[in-house]
Amino acid sequence: MAATCHGKHRFLSQETRPAGRHRGRADPTSVHGAELPAGPAAEGAPHPRREEPARPQPQHLSGLEIVRDLCEGNLEGGEIGSTEITFTPGKIKGGTHIADTKTAGSVCLLMQVAMPCVLFAASPSELHFKGGTNAEMAPQIDYTVMVFKPIVEKFNFTFNCDIKKRGYYPQGGGEVIVRMSPVKELSPIDLTERGAVTKIYGRAFVAGALPIKLAKDMSAAAVRCIRKEIRDLYINIQTVREPDDQAFGTGSGIIIVAETSTGCLLAGSSLGRRGKNSDRVGIEAAEILLKNLKHGGAVDDSLQDQLIIFMALAKGVSRVKSGPVTLHTQTAIHFAEQLTKAKFTVTKSEEEDPSKDTYIIECQGMGMINSNL
Secondary structure, three states, X not given: OHHHOOOOEEEEOHXXXXXXXXXXXXXXXXXXXXXXXXXXXXXXXXXXXXXOOOOOOHHHHHHHHHHHHHOOXXXXXXXXXXXXXXXXXXXXXXXXXXXXXXXXXXXXXXXXXXXXXXXXXXXXXXXXXXXXXXXXXXXXXXXXXXXXXXXHHHHOOOEEEEEEEEEEXXXXXXXXXXXXXXXXXXXXXXXXXXXXXXXXXXXXXXXXXXXXXXXXHHHHHHHHHHHOOOOOOOEEEEEEEXXXXXXXXXXXXXXXXXXXXXXXXXXXXXXXXXXXXXXXXXXXXXXXXXXXXXXOOOOOOOOHHHHHHHHHHOOOEEEEEEOOOOHHHHHHHHHHHHXXXXXXXXXXXXXXXXXXXXXXXXXXOOOOOOOOO
C-alpha cells in the first residue's frame, strides 16, 4: 500500500502499542497488530483481538524490503520477530528489483505487496520473486496466473508473469519474474453477475521424486467428486510432471477452475504432502471449487481479499458479489480504509434463491493518480 501513503508509517505489535493514543490523530500513521481480527465475529459485534503480538516472518520482511527498494524508502526495525517497524516511503521509481524469502515463503504474497506500488511508479518494473511458488496458506502460482491475473486486469492494467522455476515446501527455491508498466489511474470494476458455468479445467502436477501416477490419481478423484454435482460439462484437468530444470525440490498439487458465461473465474486448489493420500488432495480441491460455486458469488473466497487494495485505489465505484466475507477480506478493508480515502460497504445481496449466501462489497475508490505520467 505504499503507493497510497505519504509520510511515515509505523507497524506495531500489541505489546508496543502506545497507551491512550487516538488512532485518528496519530502522525505518523500507526498500524497496530492488535487491530488484526483473531477470528470470526458475529455481524455487528467487535472482532476479538489477537492474544499474541503479530510479528513479521521472512516473507513479510521480503515484502517490506522490496517496497522500500521500489520507492527508495527508509525501513527501521525490519527484522524477524520485530515488534515495531517504521517505514517512510519516497518516490516510486520502478526498475528491476529482487525479493528473496530464502525460504518457501510465498512469491505470490510478495507479488501482492509490490503490485499496487509498481502501478504508480515512474517507469516500468521487472520484479524477481524467489521462494515458494506452490506453498500452503497462500495462493499457488497457478491460481495467480489462471484466476487472479485475468480478473485483476479488469482494473485496466496488464502484467506478464514468467515462471522460471517452481519451488515447494520446505526449501523454496522457486523464481517468478513479473513485468509491468505503470498506469495513470485504475478503472473501477463490476463483478456482480456470476452467470452459468461453461467450462471446468485445471492442472494436476508432480515434481521431483514423485511419479506422474499421483497427478493422475488427483485428477481422477477430483473429476469423480465434481461429477456428483455437475454432470453435463466436460472436465479437462491436465496431468503434468514438472521438468527437472524447472522445479526445485519435490511437490504435488492441483488447481481446478470454473469459467462462467460472464467471464467469472472461480477455483479450488490443494497441495500434496507426505502422508496425504493423492485422492484426498483431488477431492479437497474439488470440494473447495463446489463450495465456491454454491454460494453464488462472482469471485471465489481466495480472490475476495486480493481485490480490495485495487478497489481502494481505483477511480469510481467498484462492486463485487462474493460469498460470505472472509476474515482476510475484513482485515484488508480495515487497513485499506485506514491508509486511503476509500470507503467500503458490505451488504447482504438480495437473492431470489434463498439457498445463496452472497454479499455485495462496494467501494468508493480514492482515485489514485500517477503524477509521474
